[in-house]
Amino acid sequence: MAKPWIPSTERDVVVMSALEAVRAFSDSLDRMYAGMRGDMDMNTTDLGALRMLIIREQQGEVVKPHDLATHLAISTASTTKLLDRLTVAGYLTRKPHPHDRRARIVMLTEEARSTFRRHFGERLRRMRDAAAAYSDEELRTIMRFLADMERAMLPEG
Template structure:
């Protein structure tokens, strides 16, 4: 078992402050997602699936039911229920994979995209406004930092 890390230098203190800021940001994101769940009348897993699909869509990636199960750490049966629920509500569509006739992919419906952005749009505007005081180089550093944190937290780095 690792012992609690204690900062021993000015650099360590800065790292600790950065980690505290990351936790505060994560807490703010949790709060925002709680509000979105209420706004969209969805449970946490359903909203997490939509967020995953939006992120993968922005990256140009196809999403399989298995990828959703893996990302959300839920069983195949739970994934089927989630997909049935979100398909019935009009938020998802199941389609044939574009290059593998045996496989299926899950995509956001136009309703889901419009619903998500309608509820999230004001929050995105406030986030963009918060960035106005940062230079392009500072924003690039933030992008690099967050990408590194994503890799560190996913265990892929």
């Protein structure tokens, strides 16, 4: 077990404070997602699938079942069960791929979009308002920091 890190310099204190802020933000996201999971009667993987689909849709990308499996790190069988669950719940549809007749894509329903807007809309507006107070340079620094934190969270190997 690693020994606890105890800040010993002013720089260490700033780094610790930044990491505590990341943890607090992560905790607030966890609380928000827990509320959504309860309201939408779904598990963490289901919600992760819907979040991925919303982001990919906003980027104009199509999503195949394999893409979901890779993103969520779940098996093909688990992906099929997930897609069945979310389809029955009215959140997803499966359609033929627009360019590959052998493949299928997964798309959000209007119900899924509406539910996400209801749960996230006001929060996203407040987050945009908070971000507007920062300069472009500051936001780029924050984005770089968060990307570095994301990479640091990946398993070693």
